[in-house]
Amino acid sequence: DIQMTQTPSSLSAFVGDRVTITCRASQRISTYLNWYQQKPGKAPNLLIYATSSLQSGVPSRFSGSGSGTDFTLTISSLQPEDFATYYCQQSYSNPWTFGQGTKVEMK
Amino acid sequence: EVRLLESGGGLIQPGGSLRLSCAVSGFTLSSYAMSWVRQAPGKGLEWISGISGSGDSTYYADSVKGRFTISRDKSKNTLYLQMKSLRVEDTALYYCAKEHFSGGWYDYWGQGTLVTVSS
Numbered sequence: 001d002i003q004m005t006q007t008p009s010s011l012s013a014f015v016g017d018r019v020t021i022t023c024r025a026s027q028r029i030s031t032y033l034n035w036y037q038q039k040p041g042k043a044p045n046l047l048i049y050a051t052s053s054l055q056s057g058v059p060s061r062f063s064g065s066g067s068g069t070d071f072t073l074t075i076s077s078l079q080p081e082d083f084a085t086y087y088c089q090q091s092y093s094n095p096w097t098f099g100q101g102t103k104v105e106m107k
Numbered sequence: 108e109v110r111l112l113e114s115g116g117g118l119i120q121p122g123g124s125l126r127l128s129c130a131v132s133g134f135t136l137s138s139y140a141m142s143w144v145r146q147a148p149g150k151g152l153e154w155i156s157g158i159s160g161s162g163d164s165t166y167y168a169d170s171v172k173g174r175f176t177i178s179r180d181k182s183k184n185t186l187y188l189q190m191k192s193l194r195v196e197d198t199a200l201y202y203c204a205k206e207h208f209s210g211g212w213y214d215y216w217g218q219g220t221l222v223t224v225s226s
Contacts, residue, residue, distance in 0.1 A: 001169075034213075036152075036213075043202055043219060044152065045216075049207065049212040055214070087151065091210050091211025094166050096142070097154060098144075098151060098152040098154065099151070
């Protein structure tokens with residue numbers, strides 16, 4: 001199975017900060033990398049698919065990049081509603097696997 | 108409007124069985140791959156089982172292989188997860204999720220159903 005490792009596991013940031021979360025795959029996965037946001041008590045919500053495609057309705061301050069084994073999710077200007085946990089997920093090879101999550105907290 | 112509604116969770120003793128259901132609306136179940144993803148309390152997301160759009164292929168995580176069975180009823184537009192030989196470590200919120208037709212990302216999720224395995 002492909003292992004997905006996110007860094008950092010948590011971070012503290014101010015509203016307005018630029019935030020970057022990294023996801024590394026244990027083997028090359030081309031651009032088959034997706035990102036989800038999860039708020040407490042809610043189901044995950046798709047943000048970005050295929051590395052850099054923004055899901056409909058997701059604000060443009062979210063962006064994704066990368067290929068191969070290293071990927072990033074960037075929030076260009078953190079908003080109050082962005083404090084949540086973020087997960088990457090590979091869809092290159094079954095079983096699909098998730099990263100362990102990155103919790104973004106308010107500083 | 109696409110909707111997924113899980114049910115069937117509850118408190119069960121170790122070794123017991125439970126069947127989860129995921130009733131979907133707004134799309135035809137037989138046209139899309141579907142998965143069950145679980146989340147233990149305070150933990151991350153764990154994919155545990157999937158079924159292809161055709162229904163011909165099913166997939167399981169090693170942690171549940173041989174104990175859980177995924178299936179679907181096209182006439183009821185409902186996805187199922189039959190769980191047997193439940194363990195304390197199976198305690199989690201269980202989500203069903205719909206895969207986008209273009210690839211393995213999940214564009215719709217249910218709200219989850221909680222399974223608690225405890226004596």
